[in-house]
Amino acid sequence: MASEFSPLARLLLGNLADAPASVRQRMLATIPTTMLSLAFYSFTLLVICATTAYIARTAWAWGWLIFSMAMIAWRFLCPVIARRRGQPEPLVEIMVSAGLSIISFGFGSTMSILSGDIALMTISLSGSMGILAGLATRWAALPRPAIASMVLTTAPPALTLMLVGGAYMAAALVILCVMVSIATFTKHNQENLLAAITAEELHRRMAQTDHLTGLANRAQVIEQIALNCEDLPARQGEGGRRFAVLYIDLDGFKAVNDTHGHAAGDEILQRVADCLRQVIGPDEMVARIGGDEFVVLLRDADGLTARAVADEIIAAISREHRIADGRALRVGCSVGISLAPLQGREPETLLARADAALYEVKSQGKGRTGLWRTLGEA
Template sequence: MQSNEALYSAPSWRLTRWLADAGPGAPDDIRAALIAQLHGSLPVFAAGAVNTIAVAAVIAARKQTAPFIVWLVMEIAICLARLLVLASAHRKAREHRPTPTDLHLLLAVAWSASVGFGAIASLASGDWVVAMLASLSAAAMVGGICFRNFGAPRLAGTMILLSLGPIIPGAALAGEPLFYIVYLQVPMYLAAMTAAAFRLNRMLIATMRAERENSHRAHHDALTGLLNRAGLVEALGTRLAARGEPSFAVMFFDLDNFKPINDTFGHAAGDEVLKAVAARVRRVLPDGTVVARMGGDEFVVLLDGVAPEMARETGHRLIAEVAASYELSGEVRAGVGASVGIAMSPDHGADVADLLAVADAALYEAKSGGKSRCCLASVETNLSALRRLQQSEPRGPMASAA
């Protein structure tokens, strides 16, 4: 199933990889999110482009000399190229196609270098009105560069250096001793803003880590590492919301004769069996299959793109895998069984509650027939599930799923 989230390609060139690096220890999913943030939005880009082009145009109209005309042409060409690349990246990201991330990053660096060129040319012109306007524009861009690109602090630092750094040689070319104060001001400003970008980057990554850890705890079972009830309902809802997806199976199973293990060997032994069951289930199922522990000894599997008979065959494999004995502490071995109930989407329901109710009813039918059985939902199962949904206290996952 394809996600609706836009996916931006990681940079592939050595230089752009270095520029976009988020720092040591950042997980891959956070790095991908930071790459997406670097692309920003078209309105944010437009605000900066309009400012720099307007400043270059006003100065070129005032001076009408080759350096300023070249600057204006550079600004227009770079900003137009950035606009086209950014629009292409957004479109391709939505379509999950490779995005021109390397070119996007290089154009950002070229834009900051163009801003710096305008600043040094203005200071060297001897026109203090032009020099003030260009320098103020360059300084104003630094704040936006820092706070828009601190997900990649090396990129932010490079852009700040290229846009503001040329003021120092520009002050020397101006020949005005009063401007020499920038020899002190600009390095301090560069250092402070670059350090701010690195600090903000560390804070952002720490926040994103915490958000992901909290989300993981909210959607996963602490004992087995499988999805919990909330995670399953979300995954099932996502599948049902996707259009044009092939049918899938909801397999509800629980363990037979599990209570005697807790009663005889203690809950610690029972926890070990549950963890072993989770590992076996993941081993027998295809990679990426959604597996959840609903609580106690109840589990649910979402099996994509299968016909009813294939789902039934998978159910029998689960039963055989779970039935193998478990080694507990002290060389003690214990055995449990499993019963499986299967509901098919869309045949047996069009929403979360219906599918779980039908699968639960099929599980009840399997256990009633002698346990360690796999039962595919039937018309009678559907009617039984409907009656149970209408009860005030439905069994198993119904209260939460509804």
């Protein structure tokens, strides 16, 4: 996992860097990145900066306004450019631009306090509180950059108020207390959200996993076949994605169950699952969809590739399997194949045709491979 992210990305992601990809994606999806939410934030920031520049009429105020406009433009352009290039949401670039904008707000608040103008002080400190509230909600999934931004927003004006002294020191303490409270809430909110999403993902995986073998179950393989069907070319003969569905049924498994008991049968199923994982590899899907029936989804595979893989599967499974008590048991298998889009564009159709091919080859003997509607050529 460590090699998946740069050091900066891992620093920003915190505990999300080590979370499962599905959990991480759902957590990051809670960060509002729509143009509407960005427009509200940008409008508010520009109103604060423009009002400050109009009242102060100083170089630092105009510089703050110009810099804020540049950061907003950067923030708007980052996702637009990424989408045009077909790249994912540039989260790091977005956070960097947001961080620089936050730093500039801390600078603007400090200068507003040093100006001694009550109106400017009120505007800047009100804006700081608004930023704290926004960070606690918008960036709750990433507490590290959120809390760092809170510190950068409130620490400079708070320290400035302390240096001014007098009653302003009490105001500084209030600001810091509010910041610490909101930061603590943000951290706890992230932990609760992460725990809830992790639990949901665990339940979802359990609902899509065969508990005996750890393979995908029927629901998950149908879902994956459906996703691959969506990428098929619109017309037959066009270039594009293609894939194969292999339907596998064990030969001699009932005899193992009847002779050696269901515990031995369960161990054989686990050994078969291990064989399938080794043959297919981590990039393809293997599922157990019932008793002694398995399905393999081969992406970007034609008939020749599917037959070759099926032969490897038969060779790997058709050998002695030693179970826990030391007994060596033997089973075999037969394989039926259907191809997409040539022989179907729907998950149930492809499974049914692979099953029909399997039924036909099993009627001819054991340890065979058959492609739907070309069985006579097998």
